[in-house]
Amino acid sequence: MQATPFPTASVADSLTLFHQRAPLVHCLTNDVVQSFTANVLLALGASPAMVVDPGEAAQFSALADALLINIGTLEVSRADAMLAAIASATQAGTPWVLDPVAVGGLTYRTAFAQQLLTMKPAAIRGNASEILALAGEGSAGRGVDSGNDSWFALPAARSLAQRWSTCVAVTGEVDYVTDGQRDWAVSGGDPLMTRVVGTGCALSAVVAGFCALEGDRLAHVAAACAVMSRCGARAAQQASGPGSFIPGFLDALYAERGGVTV
Amino acid sequence: MQATPFPTASVADSLTLFHQRAPLVHCLTNDVVQSFTANVLLALGASPAMVVDPGEAAQFSALADALLINIGTLEVSRADAMLAAIASATQAGTPWVLDPVAVGGLTYRTAFAQQLLTMKPAAIRGNASEILALAGEGSAGRGVDSGNDSWFALPAARSLAQRWSTCVAVTGEVDYVTDGQRDWAVSGGDPLMTRVVGTGCALSAVVAGFCALEGDRLAHVAAACAVMSRCGARAAQQASGPGSFIPGFLDALYAERGGVTV
Amino acid sequence: MQATPFPTASVADSLTLFHQRAPLVHCLTNDVVQSFTANVLLALGASPAMVVDPGEAAQFSALADALLINIGTLEVSRADAMLAAIASATQAGTPWVLDPVAVGGLTYRTAFAQQLLTMKPAAIRGNASEILALAGEGSAGRGVDSGNDSWFALPAARSLAQRWSTCVAVTGEVDYVTDGQRDWAVSGGDPLMTRVVGTGCALSAVVAGFCALEGDRLAHVAAACAVMSRCGARAAQQASGPGSFIPGFLDALYAERGGVTV
Numbered sequence: 001m002q003a004t005p006f007p008t009a010s011v012a013d014s015l016t017l018f019h020q021r022a023p024l025v026h027c028l029t030n031d032v033v034q035s036f037t038a039n040v041l042l043a044l045g046a047s048p049a050m051v052v053d054p055g056e057a058a059q060f061s062a063l064a065d066a067l068l069i070n071i072g073t074l075e076v077s078r079a080d081a082m083l084a085a086i087a088s089a090t091q092a093g094t095p096w097v098l099d100p101v102a103v104g105g106l107t108y109r110t111a112f113a114q115q116l117l118t119m120k121p122a123a124i125r126g127n128a129s130e131i132l133a134l135a136g137e138g139s140a141g142r143g144v145d146s147g148n149d150s151w152f153a154l155p156a157a158r159s160l161a162q163r164w165s166t167c168v169a170v171t172g173e174v175d176y177v178t179d180g181q182r183d184w185a186v187s188g189g190d191p192l193m194t195r196v197v198g199t200g201c202a203l204s205a206v207v208a209g210f211c212a213l214e215g216d217r218l219a220h221v222a223a224a225c226a227v228m229s230r231c232g233a234r235a236a237q238q239a240s241g242p243g244s245f246i247p248g249f250l251d252a253l254y255a256e257r258g259g260v261t262v
Numbered sequence: 263m264q265a266t267p268f269p270t271a272s273v274a275d276s277l278t279l280f281h282q283r284a285p286l287v288h289c290l291t292n293d294v295v296q297s298f299t300a301n302v303l304l305a306l307g308a309s310p311a312m313v314v315d316p317g318e319a320a321q322f323s324a325l326a327d328a329l330l331i332n333i334g335t336l337e338v339s340r341a342d343a344m345l346a347a348i349a350s351a352t353q354a355g356t357p358w359v360l361d362p363v364a365v366g367g368l369t370y371r372t373a374f375a376q377q378l379l380t381m382k383p384a385a386i387r388g389n390a391s392e393i394l395a396l397a398g399e400g401s402a403g404r405g406v407d408s409g410n411d412s413w414f415a416l417p418a419a420r421s422l423a424q425r426w427s428t429c430v431a432v433t434g435e436v437d438y439v440t441d442g443q444r445d446w447a448v449s450g451g452d453p454l455m456t457r458v459v460g461t462g463c464a465l466s467a468v469v470a471g472f473c474a475l476e477g478d479r480l481a482h483v484a485a486a487c488a489v490m491s492r493c494g495a496r497a498a499q500q501a502s503g504p505g506s507f508i509p510g511f512l513d514a515l516y517a518e519r520g521g522v523t524v
Numbered sequence: 525m526q527a528t529p530f531p532t533a534s535v536a537d538s539l540t541l542f543h544q545r546a547p548l549v550h551c552l553t554n555d556v557v558q559s560f561t562a563n564v565l566l567a568l569g570a571s572p573a574m575v576v577d578p579g580e581a582a583q584f585s586a587l588a589d590a591l592l593i594n595i596g597t598l599e600v601s602r603a604d605a606m607l608a609a610i611a612s613a614t615q616a617g618t619p620w621v622l623d624p625v626a627v628g629g630l631t632y633r634t635a636f637a638q639q640l641l642t643m644k645p646a647a648i649r650g651n652a653s654e655i656l657a658l659a660g661e662g663s664a665g666r667g668v669d670s671g672n673d674s675w676f677a678l679p680a681a682r683s684l685a686q687r688w689s690t691c692v693a694v695t696g697e698v699d700y701v702t703d704g705q706r707d708w709a710v711s712g713g714d715p716l717m718t719r720v721v722g723t724g725c726a727l728s729a730v731v732a733g734f735c736a737l738e739g740d741r742l743a744h745v746a747a748a749c750a751v752m753s754r755c756g757a758r759a760a761q762q763a764s765g766p767g768s769f770i771p772g773f774l775d776a777l778y779a780e781r782g783g784v785t786v
Contacts, residue, residue, distance in 0.1 A: 031293055031555055031558055031574070032558040032574050034293055035294050035297060035298060035459060036559060038460075039459050039504065039508075042456075042457045042458065043504050043505065048459065050335055052336075052337055053337050053338070056336070056370050059367075059368055060367075072574075073574055076577070077337065105583075108577055108579055109577075109580065194566075197559060197563050197566060198559070239775075240779075241774060241777075241778035243567065243770065243774025244774075247506045247509060248506075250503060250505025250506075250508075251501075251502045251504070252505075254457065296556040297557065297722070300721035300722075301720060301721050301766065304719045304720065304766060305765065305766050305767065310721065311626070313597070314599055315632055315633075318598070318630045318632050321630055321631060339599065510767060510768075512765060512766050513763075513764045514765075515767075516765035517764075517765060
């Protein structure tokens with residue numbers, strides 16, 4: 001069975017909605033990627049905000065258009081803020097997205113991610129080893145790098161999506177997006193993206209922003225992956241390495257605001 | 263009533279003093295912008311330091327030339343460090359600057375910022391909605407982005423400056439700097455600066471550094487705004503987007519050390 | 525007495541081993557430099573991970589190839605994570621490296637760094653004032669900038685290395701690496717590196733990665749310094765300032781993966 005390539009025209013449709021909405025994305029994310037995540041959202045015309053006190057996080061999630069929960073540098077106080085923010089987002093009808101960074105190998109975050117699953121994320125974005133671990137199928141991963149191919153993890157993504165009524169994006173050389181019934185494949189990107197910290201984490205924040213849009217959520221999640229992939233490919237073409245990739249990538253995302261397409 | 267444009271010659275005077283002093287700026291700032299803030303200060307020839315343990319923060323503030331208090335990602339432990347650092351700075355005669363990020367919409371930080379006002383900041387730097395909220399005049403802002411024009415917030419800035427005997431910089435398309443008696447207007451900058459996280463926060467750190475200088479504090483605060491604005495304008499002219507803006511902006515700040523002016 | 529320049533051929537030998545091993549480096553480092561540190565390790569082909577919960581940090585250190593302990597933004601909870609990670613690393617036979625940021629002037633971290641010394645770091649990397657303070661010989665430093673020359677601190681580095689059976693790298697305009705018996709000198713670099721936050725901290729993370737290699741640890745530590753120095757020199761040659769230095773530096777590190785040498 002093969003996943004259908006997500007059509008470029010649909011990317012443009014979602015992106016137009018995204019630029020119109022300019023979503024305010026509340027990011028509870030890991031400390032390593034906060035700045036890059038904010039810059040990616042800003043380049044795309046969205047507004048990032050990182051509010052981490054539990055009380056304020058709850059208050060802010062109700063005002064935001066979407067919420068990102070990234071468990072990369074999990075600590076007890078941050079976990080409290082995440083739970084408070086999710087509860088508040090849920091009450092306000094604000095969609096939230098889970099990035100289960102490095103689940104599988106580490107006990108605390110794996111249990112915490114399992115708990116989060118029951119709180120109805122609008123979407124989940126992870127690499128193959130994270131999605132396999134989240135689906136309870138084990139993984140060879142020893143950290144944030146994925147030793148498994150995203151295609152191999154697609155069945156786990158599908159069962160995860162069905163069980164929790166959510167969209168799952170399992171990303172890698174090809175990204176697969178599924179709601180358990182339908183699948184989309186998104187190609188593109190560049191290996192250089194794996195040599196820059198936070199490209200996956202920033203994608204999850206962008207996915208959160210796209211979940212704020214009206215319409216077909218699965219298509220919007222696929223569009224988020226597609227925008228990041230093609231901007232990554234463009235930036236890699238111009239770059240001499242991961243250092244020059246970073247400004248080029250942000251510039252490419254910014255150029256998307258002008259409706260520039262390949 | 264119109265605010266007088268701050269003269270370029272005065273910018274040069276303050277900047278010369280700044281380069282001679284090369285102030286050590288203790289930054290208690292939000293997690294998203296720490297790296298960019300440090301790089302901005304380093305590019306200008308200053309020394310940044312981020313010391314966050316309450317005991318150490320108090321010890322360090324007495325050694326530093328200036329202290330920045332930015333409440334962007336406020337948490338209880340960080341708030342303790344801020345209060346300890348301010349108390350120590352005050353005792354040592356070290357000036358400190360308040361950046362009231364996102365006050366107004368969020369209860370905890372709004373109350374905390376009101377408490378900080380009573381501790382005599384040397385200067386306050388915020389956008390229009392933050393300055394309006396701090397002055398108790400309400401705001402339409404829902405986060406760090408300002409929905410209000412800086413000109414509209416100038417009267418609030420003036421009353422804030424008078425009430426707390428401080429300098430207030432309300433920044434936006436035009437920056438206004440006031441001590442409640444005198445006003446200066448600083449034009450320049452570029453809309454691209456709003457697509458890069460931390461330009462406002464970094465400005466507050468630079469304002470703190472300029473508050474360490476002898477002489478007319480209001481002029482020094484205006485000079486800090488002017489240096490950042492003109493370097494932003496220069497960088498934007500060369501940039502293809504927010505990605506290439508960042509290195510260009512740091513390079514432009516660094517070039518100011520050679521006395522380069524437009 | 526003069527230190528022998530570390531030979532370029534030995535740099536190449538260590539670097540080849542490093543690229544083959546592609547070490548997973550667990551970084552407990554300060555908040556200001558996490559992103560840059562991760563990008564430096566990624567550019568060199570290593571895998572960074574920042575896991576900060578005490579329980580998870582202990583679990584993860586046993587899986588990692590090396591551990592970095594950088595006390596730059598020390599807090600009580602982070603200190604707990606550091607102690608747990610070191611204990612676990614020691615039990616697993618994983619080498620760990622100490623970066624004693626700003627010891628000397630600040631009481632809490634100075635006492636903590638002294639405690640860490642007894643836990644047998646594989647290597648220590650600091651500037652002159654930090655190494656002098658750690659050796660109990662006082663320092664004029666008031667923060668992260670070093671007011672002392674690295675050559676002046678070499679005797680303190682030697683006695684520190686002898687007393688704690690470790691390798692010490694005291695870095696500055698020239699870097700000196702010693703195990704108390706043998707010394708190596710590493711020249712190169714560029715003053716521009718002191719105008720970018722985190723070049724020293726990132727070097728410590730690279731030193732940790734090189735400590736994961738089989739063979740002569742002192743040579744590997746010297747090689748880590750040499751790789752960073754020559755990439756810094758290359759990047760500085762192309763840069764217009766500290767802003768353009770950053771992407772150029774990461775690109776230069778990435779180019780080292782192709783075996784490119786001067």
